[in-house]
Amino acid sequence: MNEHALIALAGIGLLGVACQWLAWRAKLPAILFLLIAGILAGPVTGWLNPDRLFGDLLFPLVSLAVAVILFEGSLTLKLDEIRGLERVVRNLVSFGMLISGTISAAAAHWLFGFDWPLAALFGAMMTVTGPTVIVPMLRTVRPNAAVAKALRWEGIVIDPLGALLAVLVFEFIISSQAGDALGHAALVFALILGTGIALGVATGHLLGLLLRNYLIPEYLHNVVTLGLVFAVFAGANAVASESGLLAVTVMGMWLTNMKRVPVEAILDFKESLSMFFISGLFIILAARLHPGEMALMGWGALGVLAVMQLIARPLKVALATVGSTLSWRERVLLGWIGPRGIIAAAISALFALRLQEHGYAEAKLLVPLTFLVIIGTVVLQSLTARPLARLLGVAEPEPRGVLIVGANPVARAIGRALFKQGFPVILADSSWEHVSAARMDGLSTYHGNPVSEHADRRLDLVGIGHLFGLSPQRDLNVLAARYYRREFGDRGVFTLTASLEDDQRESKHGVAAEFHGRPLFGKGVSYRKLAERLRQGAEIRATTLSEQFDYAAWCAANAERAIALFAIDPRGKLRIFTADAEIKPGVGAVLLALVSPEAKPPAA
Template sequence: MSEHAMLSLSFILLAGMLCQWIAWRVKFPAIIFLLAAGIVAGPVTQWLNPDELFGDLLFPFVSLAVAVILFEGSLTLKIQDIPGLERVIRNLITIGAFITWMITALATRTLLDFSWSVSFLFGAIMVVTGPTVIMPLLRTVRPKENVASTLQWEGILIDPLGAILAVLVFEFIVSGGVEGGFAASLLIFGKMILIGILIGAAGGLLFGFLLKKYLIPHYLHNISALALVCVVFAVSNVLEPESGLLSVTIMGIWLANSKGLELDDILDFKESLSILLISMLFIILAARMNISEFIDLGWPALAVFAVIQFVIRPLSVHLCALGSKLTMNERHLLSWIAPRGIVAAAISALFSIRLEYLGYQDAAQMVPLTFLVIIGTVLLQSMTAGPLARFLKVAEPENEGFLILGANRVAQVIAEELKKNNIQTLLTDQNWSAVTEAKLKGLAAYWGNPVSEHAERNMDLMGIGNLLAMSPHVELNALAAQYYRLEFAPANIFTIRNSQPNSGASEAKAAFRYSGRILFGDSITYQDLEQLLQQGAEMKTILLTDEFTFEDYLEQQGTARVSLFAIDTNAAVHVFTAQPDFTPKAGWKIMALAAKKMIVPSSESE
């Protein structure tokens, strides 16, 4: 038994990682693969049984995991990021929630003949969208800032509020209906809101104080945040059941909007932890599904899903966005995206068991219906939201451009050639004359320190996803490489050598060790490129064909030509490094710095 449990847990972790990796490779939302893995492991093969594996710890684990995910999401909610959107967000979590609740309940009652009590409870559960599905979807779809901010705030705030609404409806049902239900529900609502806000604010105030006074060593920041979030969630739930989600959300928002707190490391840790938890949760809850229960629901259940997707969400968004700064296309995309996630699944499972015990037989159908909506919204929106965003022209450009540290001659020549090939670049330098010269050539350039707060606020990195550190200053290259590792990911940080480190240059060796991938090869330095330009070398773009292959190109390559970039047939840019991870093929283009006397094939385009 213990060996099977160990294997099951290991499988969940491995399957989660593989699903995330496959999603990254094919540029598709990971949720689809996670659901598929859970269904195959659970109802299809019967290999994974979460109830047997976790026992009574299943729902506490799910609740704590959701709390951590909510806290991580709320840490990114800065009020300064939503100017002009406050009213839309407020409307969505109030008016929009009410519309969703009422119409969903009516559709469920009409189409599936559920009792009014179960219909209203299901409607309350469908109010919840949540960050477990919104965040991964946003990473894939990449909508413009107004849409992304609105969805992010709505998804995080509606989670605890939707859970509270579901609790109120449940308490109304078990309190005997109209006579005793309103008073009991109103009292519970007041206690949940009060305790949730007070405990959350206290947790945020305490942790912020500990950080500001340096009472926690840096290496304990992450684990301390995790421990305190779990304690805040548990204490709040003990004082008033189901108020914990609101508490951790308030705690995260409090910290995010507190001045003088450095939360980048905590955010990085929590983001990684959230990816792990989301992966586990979707596999675990998908494995609990019973396929026969889906079949028993029949076509009316699909009709309920259609009403939620095609009627309720568009109606809610367009009413809530009246008079806002959102464009019509942004509203259309918002109308399409509202996937249900883990919180809806957990709440439906919990309350269906309780209602069945009280004699509501149709409550058993609430769980498969909830999962039908979860799977339907996730699959449909994951597969279509990206193309729809691009069609509506409300998607951010792919982060394939280059931030080039340095506006020197070498950097300018490279930026000009990249621009000729429709590749976005942004030069940055503290030398005013160099930046001015670059701008006169039609190149985008930023004057200032690229690792300063001013740059963080004013340097537009939209469409930029790579760093080329090409300054002649080793230490500045290393500093920028470290600064942008989290922004662009380590694999997209490239630094050129300035001189070969030797035993007498320990500082240079130490700096270069943390400078990312080596640009253009081990033997190429900034000074080499500068000297080639002084000798009259030019940038050339060479087209590979079946007649002139990459092997032919390499045979011609000598000291008078330096390979810099390769552009594949999909217009994606690959950087030549000391250890290139690609092999150019026919149809690819090679960008190289070559001496004028160098012979190139007739297929070359300059």
């Protein structure tokens, strides 16, 4: 038994990683592959039985994992980012939530046949969207900043509020059997709201003070934060049942909006932990589905899905965005995207079990109906949201552009060459002289430190997918590489290497190689070498490779006097020459290289 449990736990982890990788390759939300994996592992093959594997610990473990997911999501909710959209988000998570919940409940009653109490509970659970599906979908759809911020804020804030609404409906159903249901529900609401906000604010402020005043060593930041998240969640639930989700959400929002509190490392750790938890939770909860219950789903369930997608969500957004600055195109896309995620799956499983214990036999259909809505909304919106965003003209362009650290002569020469080939470039430099020269060349610039708080708020990275550290200040390049790695990924961050003469000094006085970006243009191609060649008259030239003059022929003709910089394949993709990977451009590719002038023959 112990060996089977160990294999099952390891298998869940491997399945989750495999599904995330497949989602990355297919450019689809990972939830699709996670649900398929869970259904195959559970109902289809019978290999995974979560109830037998975890026993009474199943729902406590699910609850703790959901708490970490919500806390991580709330750490991204900076108030500065939502300026101008405050009213839209407030409307979406208040009366907008009630509108969608009421319509969903009516559809569950009239089309699926639920009694009104169960229909009301289903409608409350369907008010949540959730960061577990919104954030991955935003990476794929890439809507403009206004739509993306509204969806992210709505998804994170509405999760605890939707769970709170579901708790109130559940308490109303249970207490109605004994009378005084309305008074009991009002008392529960006040207790949950007060407990969640009070504990969340107090703990978030305490942790912020400890971090700000360096009272916790850096290597304990993540451990202490995780322990406090668990403690606040459990403590809030002990005081007022189901208030833990609200408490951890408020805690994260309070912490991230405090001044001078370093939360970046905590956010990185929690993001990785959340992805692991999300993967495991979807597989585990999908594995709990029973084939017999799924067989009971009929056309009525599809009707519920259609009403939620085509009526409830668009009507909610239409009313919530009246008088806002959002264009009608942005409102249409916002009204189409509203997938359900892990919170709906978790609370449906929990309340279905409790209602069955109180004699509600139909409650067993809550879980399969919820999963049908989750799968339906995710599949439909994943396949259609990106084309719709493009059709409406509210999608961000493909991230083909380059943020260049530095506006010096080397950076300007490379920026001009890329811009001439149709790639957006932004040159960031603190030197006004360099920035002015770049602007004279017609290049987009940012005057200031690219890793400053001002740049974090004002530097527009729409369409930007790479970072080039081209500053003569190598420490600034390394700092920028570390700062923007989370934005562009490890494969999108590049810095110049040290010159061959500086290698020995670099090993003793320089920053460790693991903190650099990928080495640009080859080993020993330093800023000094590029600048010297430009001063000697070298130019960046574009050469289109052909069958008669391929890459090998180009190398033979330019062996000593050229440095290959970039290759643009026939599809327009930018490929960067680096010291850690070999590139062999094919026929039709455009090769950009820094070519020195030919040496003149000696005078007679």
